[in-house]
Amino acid sequence: MKSLLIVLAVACGVGSQWVTAQAADNPDLAHAVRTAPVGLPLDKLLTTQAPQNSAELLDSPSMAKSIALITRDQPATATGQAGSVWSQDGGQDAVQAKLNLKQDKKIGLWLYFGDKGQAAADGLAFVLHNSPQQARAQSHAGQSLGVWGTDKTPLVTEPLAVAQSAIQNSWALEFDTHVNRTPLPGMHGFFDGDPTVPNGMHVDHGYPGTASSYVQLGAAQQHYYGLKPTQPRPVSNLADGRWHHLTVKWQAQESVLVYQLNDKDAAGNFQSKDDYLAGQIRVDQQQFAVNGSVPNGVFWGVTGATSTAGSENGLVVVDQLSDTPKFDKLGAVVRDVTGLHSMEEGGRLIRAGDKIDPGHRVRYTFRTRYTGKTELAGVKIDVPLPKEIKWRRARVALQMSDDLFFEESTLQGDRFQYQLQRSMTANVPHARNTLLVSIEGTVRPTSRMVRMPPVIGNFYGPDYRSPSATIPYLINGQSDLQVANLGKDEIHAVADKHALIAGRLTNGRDPLTHEEWEDSHVKVTLNNRVVGQPQVTQARQPGSQPGDFHVSIPIDSLKMGRNIVTISADDGYGNVTRRPFSVHVIKQAGQLQFTQVPKDSTFKTTQLSGSRQLIQRHLNWGLKIRDTREAGRSWKLAVRLSEPFATTAQRQLSGNLAWVQKKQTTHIKADEAFPIPASPKGQAEIDVTRSWAANEGLMLNVNNDAVAGEYAGQLTWELYDAP
Template sequence: MKWRKAAAIVAGLAVGGLWGGQAQTAHADYSLTQALASAPQGLPVTDYFVIDKTSANSANIQDTTNAKAPNTQAVALTGNTNQIGRIWTNDNTEFNLNKNTTASMWMFFDGRTSSSGDGMAFVLQNDSRGTAARTTNSLGENMGGETMGVWAPDDDSTQTTPDSMVTRAVQNSWALEFDTYMNAKPTTGTVGGALGFDADYSATAKQHIASNYPAQTSTYQMRALDSSGKTNYATMVHNGLISSTNYRLMTDGTWHHLTLTWNAKAKTMTYAYNDKDPKTGAALTGDSQTVPIDTSLIDPDNTGKARWGFTGSTGTNYENNLVVFEKVPGVVDSTSTVTLMDTTLGQTVASNSTVYAGDHMKLTYDLTYQDGSQSWKAITAKLNLPGSVSFNADADGNVGTITYADGQKQAISASKLSGQSLSILLDEDLSMDNATAKITLNGTASHAGSATTTAVASTISNFVGSNAITTASLDGFNVVSLGSSMTLALTGDSTGTKTITSATDATVTAKATILGGSPSDVTIHPTVNGEDLDNVKITASQASSGFTYTVPADKLKAGDNSVQLYATDSLHDVSNVVAATIDYQAGTLDFGDVSQNVAYTGALTGAQQQLTPTTPWDVSVSDTRGQNQSWQLTATASPLVDGDKALAGALVYKTNTGESPLGMTSTLIASHTSDGTTAAVTDVSSDWNDRTGIFLNVNGGASAGSYNSTITWTLANAE
């Protein structure tokens, strides 16, 4: 309520002055206890705020008590009659006006409906008082009521302009008010005004949300109470108005979600109210307004920043005003999304779409760090997995993987599963240098019950860091059961490990058994060494009589190859997965012919010279491993010596583009990748001539002698 006792105040006594030392009545109000016990998941906030105590301030920080929302703190502004509360961010948590920013929070306004008052306001400011900024009366004392501790005080009925009023509001500010008590036009005889901020719009409105500039004269309009023109009051211009004709907009005893989105380029603020369900966290349409903000009015020195916080007040009526934060502006800007793929059908599962029992499903959560003054720290993924999807462990006991932008992978153990819930702490923080984490789980659609179709409910998952919280919503879908079934079994030599020496022999044979239906075709879904390959469609008759799947040669590796197959048909039957092992004995990599002794001879002339070998070099490599196999040949050479005497010279390797010394450091001589059509033997030295190959450089000061060196050839698999 806002200054309901104004009529009883003696003229000349400052209205706000009564609150400075007035005793407060204690209230046995259980809504605070209920609010803390039902608080949604939020952040600890003590590191971000300053509670100024230079004058009476009812604001404080409370630990919530909801066991499902651990480590959550609430900013409490008011909770009794005749209170003024304010809480401002510290210097390290200022609002950056030059960057797009999103803030999200939960707000609680008590459950006192029409008995509530007066509300609270979100404020951006560059008031010179910093964390002591608040509305004051003419004596410099706190001024609450309809001001909510931020708007200009209407405490002088003789004023005809708002010029004096605005000097006592929070300066250089923009405020978004959540007004729980309507201040309609005051009645004749009211002294001091202070009751008419909301007099200029619908008398049926009970509560409202609106914004404007507290210290600007254009925010207020002066009105005469009677024809004498000696008793006046101020109304307030409500920009971006959201109003209600009942008290369920705010004071209904439940938590309400707010998202603030700042567009730095357009200089607009969008506030979306009631955009999340307080019980489930599901996205709601809510009410939204977008308003322009003139940053020169809140940042006249063009610093690009603003302090932000909340103010609130009560009068004879009161309420518990609390805020729980999900995203603190400027600290971490992050997002999370979720996608469910039916990999059997090859399509994304959309809202209310249909999948079939047995379909293979891939669930992917994408977390993205966008900006912020801190890394997104200590992130716990609290996943609510969709019903009617079974997530089974692989051979290593894992149900999924987290892949980070830096390439690191984190396995998700099946032990983390509890029904359709999974909670896991991410190994890595996210930042600009490691901006994404992809959580992937593979499952199978399942069906239970007698109904043909099972409706799967939507799910909400939370990603709770120590300094930011995001949610991801997955829409519901339907799972249809089938009256037919299909099983798949390996046949012939595919039932055991199959050893081959040629890629053309890499085949798997299998047979399908179809019961309860007559499909027209069957699709084979292959996975080779963990990679999903192109599907192959065959007739149902071919599947039933037995079929052969040939592994693409370029997907084979030397040694064991894992080949998994499952089949689907035109009736949407999905078979079991069968796994075959192919041991590919893909030949060998070895030297062919390599010259054992090569001589260089010449007569010393006192000048530098380069000698060619007296007999040609012969160097070749034999690679029978097949297509896409690679190798590298390198060489080192020991020093040329005659007993204890070293040659003034060195061996060099020359190509058409230059020469490299052959010494104790490896020099690349040749490399090769087989395309499957070239000969198994590569003659490395075939194109060596009087300009390319290995030569002996002899310096002008060399001494005669018989010098020896050993060349060491190294052949390595280049994969």
């Protein structure tokens, strides 16, 4: 007997009109949208109706209107932005989402601050307010973060004037990503000038509409204002191109707001207390009062701003509200139902990493269970439809109701969307608390291995969402893997460098995708022996395809003469290249040689003292030796004074060359081949003279009877292939 019997649903539109924000000119925004966490739909929950508001609602890959873009990175436009989103106040199908100060509430948000690091500007703020402007409340750009006051002119004489330009009757928890310490009158850039404010990104809080929050600085008609810090706390880089989770808990009895920043990782897993920043703040509810009366409910929301000096992408996703309908997530599965009758139960359960062949029939099933105490009307269903499958039919089942089936003609779009006519109920006899969606289709033919990502099915309403995600699996396309040589069939190994072979891996005539390249393995054999861990790198030069690569063969692994290197590949899933290619690598004997010999070396000009002296060298003594022979060979170096030092009148210098090492001086006789210590230490090329200290190495010894003059001689450097 079936546990899920019958379904009743009414289509709310087939095929999606939702368009994920495209940002070709803003790659960070495209990245933020692409990686956005699962969140609630915001179009009935939050509003952007404030005038001159930079905020707008965007679609995420899994849900329409689930991202609030507060500010946009626009470096080419030197204008400041101020943006805000506020909880709806009910009416016209909107949700009554204001925060009731008499009741506990928990709000979970994901915040995104761009990817500019210390160059970010200016940040976001979580705000509570009871402004007379209601959902149209908003402050200014720059350091005001859309909530604090501003001092646009040096003529402002009272902090009250600054406070009056802020959102009135408000409290703000700011996440400041730009330190404002410019003490210039009228530049509104000194809010973070207090010495207790960290010299970097920080979190703080206060009452923007209160004069006591600001301090006046400067002289008459040259005023500027600072923000009095309350509890500034440094934070690590928020503008790191990642989403950061914030949990806000309102504790009504104590009038305390608790916040936890970075309490979840990117996968949504809760962190330990040592890994996130937490704070507990007592909020004075009188700050929300109008004519002395404290309201029951206040608006909550997020503001943000940029300045003329810089901009950033500031985005918000709401993932939790404590007073919204609750569901048990029963999960989602994929089954291979090839051979079963239409919508018949059963089939092979697909697990992560399993393969499904083209032509097989698959069924995606999503389930959720409502656990609330009241009837829940108008539940919507949204399931993306991957294009790799030709969708044939769907079934929606609400427990204790009638099944409803949909055929191929209603599954032509990229999403399956419906809205229930019957309400969901729980905790009552014959409850309609379990909802199921099954969608079937046939895997389309493909000539390549396809990685199928998780599909997130959504059961949602104006202020809630119950998502279920399938596991990732593979479509087992029979790829035609081919590898080609992009270089010469025969190459000569440069003496002390690796041999470099260029190749290209393709699927038939089609280039690989980046994902296919990551899954692939290039295999190398050298002289019929498999290379265990070949040195393979992806080619990065202009015009390269994802499957272009370089194989580096270390010179030490080659034998003298001809070597045969064979290149093949597989796609990581059992498909291998049909025909490998081979390259002949010719290794030639290396050489021992001078690569630099000093031509006009000199000693420093010295005044004779009548005593024996050692004269130091100038810096023009560069001597380099290159040894590209096989490992283990050695050499020796010697220097000879082949022509003695003499003037142009053929008067010889009274003196000789000397070798100085560790304060020991050795005099070098004329025409003597003196051995010069040198230690190659396995290096292919060494600079011999560079290692000599100024008062060591070759020096010129002059005797006490030396006569002043300009002397020249000739040195001969000798290099021996000897042990």
